[in-house]
Amino acid sequence: MNISFIYMASGYGSRFGSNKLCAMLDGRPLYRHGLECLLAAAGELREKDGFDVRLILVSQYRDILEDGNGLGLETVYNGSSSQGITASLRLGTEAAGEDADILLFFVADQPYMKGSTVASFVRGFAGCGFGIGCVESGGRRGNPAAFSRRYRKELLALMGDRGGSVIMKAHPEDVWTMEVPAGELKDIDVQEDLER
Template sequence: MTPIVILAAGSSSRMGTPKQNLYIGRHTLLQRMVQAATAASDSVLVILGANFDALAATINDTNAGILYNKDWALGMGSSIKLAVSHIQLKHTNTDTIVFMVCDQPYVNAELLKKLIITAGKVKEEIIACSYNGIMGVPVVFKKRYFSELLTLNGKEGAKKILEQHMEDVYTVPFPLGSVDIDTEEDYNNLPAGLNL
């Protein structure tokens, strides 16, 4: 079993409204990501913080677990630490974790399954998506790096660990990973074909 963690605790300060609740077609960004994750894994954990009640209410009828990060304002590192601690406590046999965010609208179940399958085949301990010449989320970390994930602070995301261990990273091409939604302009520029 490979848990998938959806990091969705931020306040969307650049957007001015919770981007997790922006609609693309019939579903919100957060709902779309939960649907993709639950189709790829039997274990999905959503980390929420800002706007907890409003966001949790939109996914209460799914199979995803929900955790509240009281330290969400400190940054993504606090959500990653919370997720790893929870998984190690509740699922002691876990040896891989997928981390994803909720503002990459092109992430789907097929991509998440590919990452999980790839992790089981390659010797590298980190499997990251590659787009626009960078490596990023969604990303799989094997057990060797759980302790390092627990040392992240504040706004540090897992990218710091990728950069420190480039020799141990296997990449999966995901060109559309470069499309994310941080501002109202980003949202308004999404192609109509994405409205599924």
């Protein structure tokens, strides 16, 4: 099973007031929390399940890309971040290539997700028979989201700032979800979220 984890760290943080991805949370930049979650999940899936997992970091920020290089990740510069999240989705999908069985997308402002949760989600999605998957809590869907390779062309064709939810809405019968604790879906949108 070939899986590409695509970590999207290109947001402007307009509601936050500055580049929130580099804001400090518990002694580390915000983006590092999600990145370390994915590294832990990838390690678990490789060791326990024998999955072939690639980690691809997409960002417009050079310092984040350099950090990713230092961690041994594949990095992709996003020079089109003004187009919204779909630019990261498309770049990550292109970088993953046609051999990826599963494309898993994760956002960089969701610091409380656990690596073990992501690993459980990937295992569940790999065996569910559906083509699209996402986590949810109490009916509220969130990230990560996963797509089988049969949705590659649709991912590459996305436009605007609506993300993969457009594809989920177009194929509701093919969406599998996994319930997770609400706290793991919390994201950081404004300064007050960090202070809480």
